Amino acid sequence: MPRIKVLQLLEAFSFKKEDTVLHKLDPRSKIAFEIIVMVAVFFLSLTTSIALLFFILLLHYKAKTLDKVKRSLYGSLPLLALIFLLNFLFSAKASLLERAAYSATMALRLVILLLAMGVLFLTTSPEELSAALVKMGISYDIALALILTIRFIPTLAREAETIVDAQLSRGLELEKGSFLKRLRNMLPILIPLIVLSIEKTDAVAASMESRCFGAVKKRTFYKEPTLKKADIAFVGAVILVVAALCIISALGLTPL
Amino acid sequence: MIEFRNVYFSYNGKRYVLKNVSLEIKRGEAVAVIGENGAGKTTLLKHLNGLLKPTKGAVLVGGKDTRKCSVAELSRTVGLIFQNPNHQLFAETVWDEVAFALRNFNYPSDVIRKRVEYVLRLFDLYEYKDRSPYELSGGERKRLAIASVLAYDPEVIAFDEPTIGQDYYQKQTLGQYIKLLKTQGKTIVTVTHDMEFVAENFEKVVLLSRGEVVACGSAREVLTNKSLLEKHGLLAPQLTELAYELSDYGFPRDILTLEEAYRAIKRVLEV
16 A cells, blocks of 8 residues: 655654653754754765764654654655665766765765754754744744744645545556556646645635734844854854864774 | 454554454345444545555455455445545546556456446536546546546445535435435445435444444434433434423324324324
8 A cells, every 4th residue: 555655754844742852952952953954064075974874863862863863764764765876877986885875875964964954953843943043134024934834844735645645546556567557647646736736825814914023123032042152162063073073084993 | 345353453562542342234125324523434435445455354355354465356246435525536537537547457448438337427527528627526526536436336335524625405316316226236335424315215223433333223223312322422413412302292202204203293183
C-alpha cells in the first residue's frame, strides 16, 4: 500500500513545548547556528561531516528531540539512497573508495541540513520564531507567511493521504503502467490537493482579517526575544566546533 | 459478507486504535457504527476495502482475507464513500467524475455510458453532466461523490459521516437512496454521529468506544438504552429522549422513528 512517507519526513517541523537549554535559547542564536552549519557543510570531508553529525545529534539529545529526528531520518532514507546512488554513478572521482566517500558525504550533507533545521524548528515555537525574525528586521507579513507555510505542511500531507485513500478506493492504480501513465495517475491526487490548498489559504486569510490582521502597522510581542549569556556561549561553542572541523578538513588531516 | 475477527489496529505500533474488534455483517444488512470522536469509527471503515490492514486478527470480505487482496480488488466489492467530497472530485466534468472508477475497473465503454447516465439521473445530476464538479454546491458535490461510487455497483456500500454538513432536505434524500439500496439487497455500513439518521434508516447498530465494540445489536436495543449511550458520550435520538420524558404519562420508552412516535401519541391521547 503506497503510504506517503512525506508525513514522517515532516516530523522535523513539528514543535513541542519542553523545558531544555535549547528551548530557552533566543531563536536568533539558533538561526545563527543554522546559517553557520549550512555554510560549513560545503567545506567538510567525510570524517569531519560525521563529527559534525554527532555534534548535532548531541544537541538533539539535549533537546529531547532525538525520537522525532529519528523518524524523519527514516522517512528521508529513500531520498538519501537516491543521492548516494546518483553521485556514485556520475562522480568524476577515480578510485572506487573515493567515489563512495564522496557520495556518502553528499548524502550526509542532506542529513546534517535536515537535523540542523530540526534543532531550530523543534525547539522554537512559531510565535518565538516570528518575534525573532521581526526583531532581525524582516517585515511581519513575510515572517508570518514563512511560519504559516511551515505550519501547513503537515496539514497538507494529511489531506494528501486522505485523497490518496479516496482515489485508491475508486480503483486508481498508482504502481502500474508506464512512466507516463503513472504521471497521469497523479492527476486525481494533485488536482483535489491544489484546490483544497487554495480554499484553505482563502479561509486562513479571511479568518485573519476578521481578527484585525494588519490593523496596526507597528506590532509588539508579548515575549520579546533577548540574548542571554547562554546564547553567547552556545554560538561561541558552535563557531569553535565548526571552525575546528573546517580547518581539519582543509588541511587534509583526515584520510577521507 | 464481512467479518472482523479479533481485529487490533495501530498506526504507530504503540497505541491501539482498534482493540479486539469482532463483528459480523451479513449480506443485505444495514449497519450503523456510532461512537464519540476518536472512537476509531473511520479506522474501522478503512479496513473494509483494505486501505488499512489489521495489525492483529483478520478482516474477511466475502470470505477473502483483506491482507491478501489489493485495495483496487476489494473496492469492486466494497464502495467506500469518504466524508469530504472535495477529497476526490478532480475530473473536468461531472460525467468524467462518475466514469472514473468504471474506467479504472475496465468496464466496456457502452456499459460505462449506460451506468453513468443511470446514476446521474438517479441522483438528479444529469443536467450538470458537462459542468465542472467544482461548480456544484456542497449538497450536489456530496451526491456526486456517492454517485461516482454507486456507478460501479459494489455489493457493499460504506459511508463515512454521510450527513455531516448536509441540510434536512439532503438528509432526507440520502435516506431515500439508502432505502433504494436496501431494496436492491445491498449491504450498507455507515459511520455517523447523527442518531436521528440512524434511527430512521438502520436496523443494526454497533457502538464503538475507545476502539472497542461496547454494544452490538438492533437499533432499538442500542439507541433506546439511554444510560449506555450517555456513558459513551452520545445522546439518544431526540424522539427517544422525548419518549423518556413522557414515560410518566404511559408513553412507551422504546420509540425510534417519527412514525412510531406519531402512533404512540395518538394512542395515549385516545385513552
